[in-house]
Amino acid sequence: MKQIFKRPKALVDVPFHFCPGCHHGIIHRLVAECIDRYKLRGSTIGVASVGCSVFLYDYMDVDVLEAPHGRAAAVATGVKRACPSNFVFTYQGDGDLAAIGTAEIVHAANRGEHITVVFVNNTVFGMTGGQMAPTTMEGQETTTTPFGREPGTNGYPIKMAEVMAELTGTTFVARVAVDNPKNLMRAKKVLRRAFETQIKGKGFSFVEFLSACPTNWKMSPERATRRIGEEMVPYFPLGIFKEDNASGV
Amino acid sequence: MKQIFKRPKALVDVPFHFCPGCHHGIIHRLVAECIDRYKLRGSTIGVASVGCSVFLYDYMDVDVLEAPHGRAAAVATGVKRACPSNFVFTYQGDGDLAAIGTAEIVHAANRGEHITVVFVNNTVFGMTGGQMAPTTMEGQETTTTPFGREPGTNGYPIKMAEVMAELTGTTFVARVAVDNPKNLMRAKKVLRRAFETQIKGKGFSFVEFLSACPTNWKMSPERATRRIGEEMVPYFPLGIFKEDNASGV
Amino acid sequence: MAKVKFREERCKGCGLCVMACPKGILRVSSRINRSGYPVAEVQDMEACTGCTFCAEMCPDVVITVFK
Amino acid sequence: MAKVKFREERCKGCGLCVMACPKGILRVSSRINRSGYPVAEVQDMEACTGCTFCAEMCPDVVITVFK
């Protein structure tokens, strides 16, 4: 019998600190698979952000730099400009990227930095205990929207992939989910294209993952995973929003 | 004979400090005309930004608050939330709003704050001596792009009106120019609609003005004014990008 | 002929593998591992087709699949 | 019958009024005001239609128009 599914090599063999059923684990594995696939273990520099994924460096068998909250895209800009032949990615939550880090992601994208951004949208601030994120859905209860997010005062869930696609500087922009095997397989393929965008020197690539946070959604992992298809996908449609084959710059 | 054109009352009768041929003067006057038209002199709170227009308070006969560079939209949020029945506007340059202030404008817009944003895009940092702005055109020479803006390293001129229109929270988004009497008349009408949006409680309104900076473009006022139609308008199309008539929130 | 193997001490009993299995042969048992989580198990290994869905969906990389 | 009036000491000689005038009756003279700027002037007031274009375009609110 042959082993047809195994742990990617780039994923250090230690247990994740994530909560049961958290999709961060799946997304970490997909990133590691790509590092393996494109033989990037020796040339990758990862930029970890602040959020539940801050321990990225404990899990990825590559060089990692920790960025201040929200600034991963600026940090990655510095890294990539200094080391243009390395593969550079950021891994950021929706608080990190779409709230405090808005200016940094918009301008890194607009400059067309040759980096790959893995963006995890779980509609809450996970690490800090479930406060509202810019992506929190209308009516969703969080610890800072105890009566549900009300657009009149708290604004609307922001669609980052769409905003990114609007910027001239971006080359590849997509939104995926890993809530069922079908979506997950598609996410894999999309993530590969994002990696290839950078590897081929074509510019800025951005993949938004819809992700479950059972803990802060106060749902069972199963219920949380189903919520993605039921509530999130209708508002945050999946797909490739932009794929520019011109040689980036 | 009747006086058919006069200085608006809301515009304090002192000389502007602007350079000869700078469009800031025209735009200031248009704002003052709207304050007169809607009788807002006693209820307006203006938020001045940092840039050539920092002295807004010397010219507008209304209460004014000075915001730190880039933060006018956040400051205006605080003002408007505290004084919901006052008329609140910001007046910001493209360095202020589209560079350092990106996060603040995106999120004020996304929250649908009931404020009016007057955004002056002159493709440079005027006050600091003509450095590149996020809106600087491809190939344009500035003091920090001495060989012309090259998108590969400096990124692309950002189209703020389009980005604003993409956000669910905005009600009224438009781009105008004041480079000739026809465009100017249209700009007046558009600005009125932006004012009305707030007055009627319909939400966030945003008007981007294409504006000439003869000094830093190193052009005569006439040449600079012509550049708007020749170079800017083709890239930054004029028009109303969004007009939402539903009662804001 | 296929086989799935669970690295029990890593399992957090989230049940995403159970959701993913098209054959419905997985379940979260009442056995508790050292970390205090109930662990997933196969009820009917014979029926496994080796589709790897469970392994793909497992956030904690608990499962390996052989065929 | 229309008339434009210039508040000379405010003029900066930018010439935007000249550009705007559909009748082409304005020009920037060689007279210098107290701030050191050459000032705009009307060459042929008779031809003025009172369209207000010059006044609208003047960044320094130098011009008032009567009709």
Next chain:
Amino acid sequence: MAEIEFVKGNEAIAMGAIEAGCRFYFGYPITPQNDIPEYMSRHLPEVGGTFIQAESEIASINMMLGAGATGARAMTSSSSPGISLKQEGISYMCGSQIPGVIINMSRSGPGLGGISPSQGDYFQATRGGGHGDYRTIVLAPYSVQENYDLTMKAFDLADKYRNPVVVLGDALLGQMKEPLRRHKYRKKKGEKDWILTGAKGRSPRLLKSLYLSEGELTEHNWRLYRKYQRMKREIMYKVEFLEGAKLVVVAFGSVARILKSTVAMARDKGMKVGLFRPVTLYPFPYAALDKLSHKVRNFMAVELNTGQMVEDVKLAVGHKKNQVDFYGRPPGSIPSPDELLEEIKKVYNKRVKK
């Protein structure tokens, strides 16, 4: 039991704020102070107030600047890294003389550091971490009750001096629970004749920090300087066990709280140790310490950092023949009363028993 509640330190701050008339809160989540925005988001609407979770700490401080300019009582809260981001805004508020209350429930730095209590932000708070020659009043509570009381006081001081006021707590003071006695806030009188409300029936008002004409900014800075001097009226400190003390321990906030036990233990062992606790860190109680230094020769500063407030202690008493010793525990962990007793013993044996 009606009036005594058992309350978390962070919540006491939020309660104090609302009681003192704070109706606007702007903040961005960060551990270990999230109970404050969470409490505010639930309870401000009940009193007609506004809670905004801003997109960042920078946006928060600037929203507060905006609300404060209209005369509203407003607050923002964060913890160390978030407070660093607010420095420019704080400098602007000082320059434009706009009041507001800033809570720093500090954690361990530098950088992301950790979420344990720390006093590494003493310099930042007392010397103005932002640019320019400004100061903010800094209040340092050491109990849940003081969290409540001093937050209320902070609003009065902010309005009185038209200046931001910082309440400097830390993870320990935010997380601990103690009984709290709420009391009614008595409103200070006084109109705000500088606020922006629209210039109806009056000439326009302006709040700014830019002064460009010759000499204007220097004059403005002198004005601010005189104001900071006037703030000395607000100096607060607490002393304990001073009778016959041969060694006075100087400490604030959480470590002063821990030292309360330590000093009691030392007294039990017959050591003549006293405790001096600055409650206002700016203005610092120099004069009081100076006065004390006529009676006591030996001082020991204890901090949860490698030496910040100790400089103020030296500036206060160092000009005489006094000894100022120091024990610092760098951010990352907290010493127990027993550990601190050991450190005090060392100094006591060296200085007093020698």
Next chain:
Amino acid sequence: MAEIEFVKGNEAIAMGAIEAGCRFYFGYPITPQNDIPEYMSRHLPEVGGTFIQAESEIASINMMLGAGATGARAMTSSSSPGISLKQEGISYMCGSQIPGVIINMSRSGPGLGGISPSQGDYFQATRGGGHGDYRTIVLAPYSVQENYDLTMKAFDLADKYRNPVVVLGDALLGQMKEPLRRHKYRKKKGEKDWILTGAKGRSPRLLKSLYLSEGELTEHNWRLYRKYQRMKREIMYKVEFLEGAKLVVVAFGSVARILKSTVAMARDKGMKVGLFRPVTLYPFPYAALDKLSHKVRNFMAVELNTGQMVEDVKLAVGHKKNQVDFYGRPPGSIPSPDELLEEIKKVYNKRVKK
């Protein structure tokens, strides 16, 4: 004349940086230091370097953090309000031990203030305006030549200590022009074995500031503390007119430069006045001043603020029977040599001639 150029202070900094091997510049425009980015944008490409005008000061410092982590020599520059915004990033760089050079050509605060020279950022620079218990080396040039030399030195120190280094100038030092003698940079030896370059053939490396396991962060902070102590080796200062001095004026940067004239004038008038100029503001030359205080009784700190460095002077010499006087000109204008002479006379007459 070949090697002597007549150069603006800001440009000398940019030239020194490029000569010292700086190949990455990240900045955001702000008066009065725009010559630096402007020079860099023109000349970095000539040496294969990269200039980025970032979207903000925060982005700039974080780009520098990224480039510095890969071992590249990188710089950012700004002026007061922009430096306030970099404080969080500086704290992270210290925590993660990433080198980099930060230029602050400071202007007048608080808030937007004005663009005249000022020394209102002394506390921010020397005590860490950001959160946590960190320090950065601070170099204070006082001539165009020193702008050049000390910027070069800043890169070496940054690498040597794996720590950000601040060069603290101001509008005067940035705008003035003087002859400059450029000299070749001699590269310090030493491999960087901690940099991120991809883990080819080695185990992965990690640069971070988060330490959560018990005791880890305290230990990390002790390590940093010991490093800051080691920096004392780098202390630099300059003295003039010390022979027989009865009053020593202590000042740094632009005001020290102005005082050079004043003190010469005082000597001409027969007043025994000397000048002590700290060149490293952190670490501060406490020991040297202390030593001097055995010979001289009277000190006078002069600053372009209402009193910051004077605290360090007091900490250095205040424990003896010394007098420390102070003259401060708040941000907004600069005193002339004559005006300063008047101030020195007052002190001299009171202390020395009494």
Next chain:
Amino acid sequence: MYFDCIIAGFGGQGVMVMGNILAYAAIREKKKVTYMPVYGVEMRGGTANCTVVVSDREIGSPIIQRPVCAIVMNLPSLEKFGPRVRKGGLLVVNASLVPEEEIRFRGLQTLSVPSRELALEVGNERLANMVVLGAAVQKSGVVHLRSLKKALYPALDRRYHKMIDMNMKAMDRGAQFVEKGR
């Protein structure tokens, strides 16, 4: 009087609520009290502990290096906090998760409570923490059992008030275990 204790266990075992109830009970008895929680970084799992200090005088430090009493709900907590208990102090151990042989500390009073079994007797294994708390209070006498039970009202969220009866029973069962040795 002065009493301090550390209560420790896995996240999810309800150690924080134990500390809270004890603190409220002390307040009922007009004592001074401080409560100090310590969480790990992870949202779920990891360890959690809290410190409760009760006294009739004003309380100094809310954190304690060497407590008079420790209540440990699992093995890692025993290992961490057991050795810290003061000589002559009280160590209360959740015997359902900690093997008897691990408990060997000299000079302490130890109380092993088979919490799971007793909780199941009362009706629900999730009441284990209340059983242990009842036992600890009965043994230490820091507050009256009566006060502890009354403290459930202010300490529990209103949503859980319907379960107060069950919780009281569990406390009684723990106390009874101390009295009767079973």
Next chain:
Amino acid sequence: MYFDCIIAGFGGQGVMVMGNILAYAAIREKKKVTYMPVYGVEMRGGTANCTVVVSDREIGSPIIQRPVCAIVMNLPSLEKFGPRVRKGGLLVVNASLVPEEEIRFRGLQTLSVPSRELALEVGNERLANMVVLGAAVQKSGVVHLRSLKKALYPALDRRYHKMIDMNMKAMDRGAQFVEKGR
């Protein structure tokens, strides 16, 4: 030797370039020199001034309250800086923009240069600043006229080198005016 002066005028009158040329001339003569510009806030218009200090010893302050010499190109500058010139110092005035009757300062040497007229003679009124500079140098003797002319090469941007001849002529004309009184 020690010499310091303030050169002041409207933005656009070229006072900064005057200061620069003077500084370069001093460098040619192996003297120490500092140059300090002061701008207004506005990009255009407003006032501009700079201070040049020349000495054969190391220079202290680059800014000067009471200069040995002031060169004022317009009335506001005369009003601001005239009174500041040291007793016995030199005041050079651009007579084309400053009416003679405004110049009444005691104890100073004054030199009024009809710069516009002289510049027009040389061919271009924009050379007025060079005329005044030539006159000031001739009068004060701070540097040789020769050095001043040579200093045009390093001081002017290469783009303007084709105009160096004209500039030299203007300087000569200014010097001549001092010598001949016309």
